[in-house]
Amino acid sequence: MEENKSQPEDLSANQAEHTPKTEARPAPETTNPTTENSSLEFTSRIDLNDLQQAVAKIKAELGKVIVGQHNMLEMLIVSILSDGHxxxxxxxxxxKTVTAKLLAKTLAVDFSRIQFTPDLMPSDILGTSVFNVKTSEFEFKKGPVFSNIVLIDEINRAPAKTQAALFEVMEERQITMxxxxxxxxxxxxVFATQNPVEQEGTYAxxxxxxxxxxxxxxVPYPSLEEEITILENEHHRENKFALEMIEPVLTAAQIAEYQKTIKKIIIEPHLLKYIAAITDNTRNNANxxxxxxxxxxxxxxxxxxAMAAINGRDFVTPDDIKKIAPAVLGHRILLTPEREMEGITPDxxxxxxxxxxxxPR
Known part of the structure; x- marks a missing residue:
């Protein structure tokens, strides 16, 4: 153990020896204006103005009703742009449910809501074949999952058989019947909600x-100030319904175009290695x-x-990765029984x- 501890000290000593050589170079000061100009040209390769304006409009529309919850709103917008559930x-x-419904209202696309219950069957979601007496043939009647934005409320209330019905449609965007x-x-x-506290009548x-x-x-509780604002807004709203206050911002064609734009965002090879290193660490972690x-x-x-594009950049930074990683990895890992008993959380x-x-630098 002491040998391992000495390694970082040796590394820092070696770095200290080489530091004066790096500081003695005057090159960074002379090349600084050129670097700035090249970065400006670099950021203008992809026009992100329309995308940023659309995101700002969506946030403004949701801000008419939703108070706070900025992280949830941003992550949901990122999920739309990166085409993920x-x-x-x-x-x-x-x-949770209100935000998902209002966000769907800002998009000029089809929306359906499915309330999951213990007696819900796969056919209630996907659809079923019905015999047509006139044609003497079976016809497939599509279920509520045939929509653009599907809100599944309390997804953990349906049994495994019904949850399994979503496997194909969520991954491959199709169903086989x-x-x-x-x-x-x-x-x-698919936007799905669940309650982490309730255990009775739920299926993990x-x-x-x-x-x-x-x-x-x-989604955390609001702060005291945010809760006061919620009460004031509800009081002044009187008889207006929240959904009636929201106007559509994006069409299906615009969403598809922005999703294509996201694919063009530049990510350097060393950042790809950084992402791979983070994921690989979860597979070799003692916890x-x-x-x-x-x-x-x-x-x-x-x-x-998508996070980089929202912030007006056509290139990914380490901060984008650090901000995104917890929401991506938290539900994909399992703690060891010992760490779980100690109260350690995946996050x-x-x-x-x-x-x-x-x-990476």
């Missing part, structure tokens, strides 16, 4: 289904029984691109991993 977790009454494939019209996004989501969610967004799959690495990369382990991995 989101699991929203929080106690009842923190505006009676040997026929039915494609989902883009965009197709299997790891395979959790892995299909891009994010797991934890974890199960690590994240390559799907997690892809999710971090795509979501980081805390993810944060430790992010702090451990050296940030």
């Amino acid at each position: 989101s699991l929203i977790e929080g106690v009842p009454g923190v505006a 009676d040997g026929t494939e039915y494609k989902m019209a883009p965009p197709f996004l 989501l299997p790891e395979a289904q959790l892995d299909r969610f891009l994010f797991k967004i934890n 974890l029984f199960l690590g994240a799959s390559p799907r997690a690495s892809l999710a971090i990369m795509n979501a980081s691109k 805390r382990v993810v944060q430790q991993i992010i702090e451990t991995i050296e940030i």
Whole structure:
């Protein structure tokens, strides 16, 4: 153990020896204006003005009703731009369902809501074949999952058989019924909510289904100031319904165009290695029984691109990755029984991993 501890000291000593050589160079000062000009040209390669304005409009529309919860709103917008599903977790009454409904209202696309219950069957979600007496043939009647934005309320209340019905449609954007494939019209996004406290009458989501969610967004209680604002807004709103106050901002075509733009965001090779190192650490971490799959690495990369675009950059930074990683990895890892008994949380382990991995320069 003492030999390992001495290694960082030796490294820092070597760095100290070489530091004067680096400081003696006057080159950075002379090349600084050129670097700034080149970075300006670099950032103008992709026009992100329309995308940023659209995001600002969405936030403004939601701000008419939703108070606070900035992280949830930002993550949901990132999930739309990066074409990924989101699991929203929080106690009842923190505006999980309302936010998802209002966000869907800002998009000029089809929306459906499915309330999961213990007696819900897969056919209630996907649809079923009905015999047509006139044609003497079976016809497929599409279920509520055939929509653009699908809100699943209390997803952990349905049994495993019903939850499994979502596997194919969430990953492949299609369902197979009676040997026929039915494609989902883009965009197709699932926003699901669940209550972390309630245990009675609930069924834990299997790891395979959790892995299909891009994010797991934890929604906290509002602050005291935010709660006072909520009360004041509700008092002054009187008889106006929240949904009536929201106007559509984006069309399906615009969403598809912005999703293509996100794919063009530049990410340097050393940042790809940084993402891979974070994910790989979850597989070799003593605190974890199960690590994240390559799907997690892809999710971090795509979501980081969307985060960069929202902030007006056409290139990803380490800060984008650090901000995105906890929401991507938290639901994809399993703690060892010992750490679970100690009260350690997956989010805390993810944060430790992010702090451990050296940030590329």
